[in-house]
Amino acid sequence: MMILSTLLRGFSPIAPLVIKGYWGVFCAYLLLNASMYAWTPARGATVADSVEKDTIGIAFATISIPFQIARTLSPYLSGLLIRYYGYQPIFLISSALIFSAAIIIYIEVEEKRSVEHFSIREFINGLKPTREEIGFQIFLSIDRASWRFWMPIFNSYLKAYLGFTEDIIGLVNTFRGLASALFIIPAGGLVDKYGWKPVILASEVSGILAVISLIFAKDVITVSIGTSLVGISIAFWNPSFNVAVSYIAPNPSELGRTYARANFYRSIASVPTPTIGGFLFDILPTLPMFWGALGLTLNTLFLWRMYFSNKKKNRS
Numbered sequence: 015m016m017i018l019s020t021l022l023r024g025f026s027p028i029a030p031l032v033i034k035g036y037w038g039v040f041c042a043y044l045l046l047n048a049s050m051y052a053w054t055p056a057r058g059a060t061v062a063d064s065v066e067k068d069t070i071g072i073a074f075a076t077i078s079i080p081f082q083i084a085r086t087l088s089p090y091l092s093g094l095l096i097r098y099y100g101y102q103p104i105f106l107i108s109s110a111l112i113f114s115a116a117i118i119i120y121i122e123v124e125e126k127r128s129v130e131h132f133s134i135r136e137f138i139n140g141l142k143p144t145r146e147e148i149g150f151q152i153f154l155s156i157d158r159a160s161w162r163f164w165m166p167i168f169n170s171y172l173k174a175y176l177g178f179t180e181d182i183i184g185l186v187n188t189f190r191g192l193a194s195a196l197f198i199i200p201a202g203g204l205v206d207k208y209g210w211k212p213v214i215l216a217s218e219v220s221g222i223l224a225v226i227s228l229i230f231a232k233d234v235i236t237v238s239i240g241t242s243l244v245g246i247s248i249a250f251w252n253p254s255f256n257v258a259v260s261y262i263a264p265n266p267s268e269l270g271r272t273y274a275r276a277n278f279y280r281s282i283a284s285v286p287t288p289t290i291g292g293f294l295f296d297i298l299p300t301l302p303m304f305w306g307a308l309g310l311t312l313n314t315l316f317l318w319r320m321y322f323s324n325k326k327k328n329r330s
Contacts, residue, residue, distance in 0.1 A: 015056035016119050023049035024112035027105035051281065055273035071210075074253040075202025082198055082249075085191030093184025143275055147262055149320050153313060154276060155283035157218070160309030162287040164225070164302035167295060172237065175299040182234060189238040193245030194252075202253040210254040210261070211321045217250035218314040225307040229300045 026045040030038035092104055143151050164171070172178040172186070205213045224243035231237040255276075263272035291302035 015052050016123065017116050019049045019053035019056065020112060020116040020119060022046075022052065024109045024116065027108045027112075031102060031105055051274075051277055054277050055270045071202040071205030071213075071253040071257050072199070073202070074256040075198045075205075075249075078198050078252050079195065082191055082195035086188055086195050087191075089184035089187035089191065090181065091184070093179075093181040096180045096184075141275065141278065143279070144262075147272075147275065150258065150262060151276070151279045153317055153320070154280040156309055156313040156316065158280035158284040159287045160306045160313060161221070162284040163291040163294070163306040163309070165306075166288045167291060167302065168228075171295070171299055176232065176237070178234075178237075186234060186237045186241050190241040190245035190248070193242040194249045195245075197246050197249035198252060201250045204250075205253045205257050210258040211317070213250050214254035214258065215314065215317055215321065217247045217254060218310055218317060220244075220247035220250060222307055222310045222314065225303050225310065229303045229307070 022045045026042045026049065029041040029045060032038065033041055096104055169183050169187075172183050173180075178186070201213060204216075220243055224240050224247055227243060228237065228240035231240050259273050259276050260269065263269050291305070294301035294305065
């Protein structure tokens with residue numbers, strides 16, 4: 015699944031070069047998202063099945079470091095190259111790098127396979143969340159829907175509304191990657207020490223502050239502060255989310271399906287929100303971010319109640 019995911023992502027930048035216009039961009043997004051949703055359960059299950067429970071937060075944080083470093087270095091560099099050479103060479107370089115990653119995965123990554131055979135019944139049963147998952151699934155769905163109000167059109171917002179050029183757009187996104195890289199290891203340590211719930215709560219609060227700051231941001235400095243807060247939110251989210259799923263899974267053989275469910279329901283819930291965000295943008299460009307902040311605020315209150323009610327039950 016990791017190799018399949020990587021191949022899908024590798025073809026994504028090629029699609030708009032082969033298929034011109036809107037449908038090329040559509041196919042690129044289709045391949046990119048198919049890749050992401052194939053990757054997440056495979057990666058999560060691989061890591062969770064390979065380390066001890068008391069170090070799993072640091073493990074997920076460490077495995078994210080190369081990603082965060084790449085996210086720090088590549089946006090500004092890509093923005094500069096796009097400005098002077100256009101999109102085509104950047105897309106081709108991206109595809110070449112991604113395809114080389116598929117070779118590394120094939121050679122280096124070890125795997126554990128289930129003895130069970132795939133069946134339609136198993137697939138349908140795998141979609142049913144356990145009772146312990148339901149509250150978590152609601153939280154994930156509200157979180158994803160809230161981010162998707164504005165995140166898919168954020169770079170367009172920077173270009174069309176604030177007038178930023180491609181290199182400046184890359185620069186402010188670089189601060190997001192830098193903040194994630196700096197905070198990801200401490201976040202993993204906090205998860206191992208205090209558990210996933212307080213850290214994922216910190217992720218939501220950071221997200222709220224990020225979106226509110228971006229609503230009022232008008233120049234490179236203030237937008238960079240907002241994207242840095244987004245990066246901090248991502249840093250807190252990554253280990254806490256992955257550890258949460260590994261604890262919620264009924265047993266080790268269910269890890270992959272539990273990760274898949276965690277992404278399935280929140281993806282379904284977020285399907286309409288980018289379109290709604292586009293309509294809101296036409297009314298007022300900052301409205302999508304306003305609704306995103308409102309959703310994250312409600313979600314934080316929901317998680318707060320769920321966390322402390324569980325603490326009371328444990329005490330009793």
